[in-house]
Amino acid sequence: MNELTFFLIVFILCIVGTGVGIILLINGEELGLYLLFFAIVLGSLSGIEYFHNNKVEYCPTCHYEYKVIDDYDYCPQCNTKLTNKCDSCNKYLPDSATDTCPYCGKEIETKVGEIQNESN
């Protein structure tokens, strides 16, 4: 089952849940309120998750399109560094760290937006 199918099923469940919830509410059933609330929360959460996962970013050098969820450290096409992480300990670096990693003390060889050295 792919992501889109899952999203569609959740979407349909939300519509059905909302509809049934409204009918129950009209009939004076308190359960309808819970159902309505549940459907709305489920719908917005899955919607946010879906759009977050499918958000794309572009490599600053070659404009290669990649999904945020892929979580690339380097561009698969031109090897430009995409995330400000230490190559040695893999921790996110603060902007103030330019020469050495404050976590492990290793020299920062490639900075964000630069192409990784081939000789490595």
Ligand SMILES: [Zn+2]
């Ligand atoms: Zn690139």
Ligand SMILES: [Zn+2]
């Ligand atoms: Zn480090």
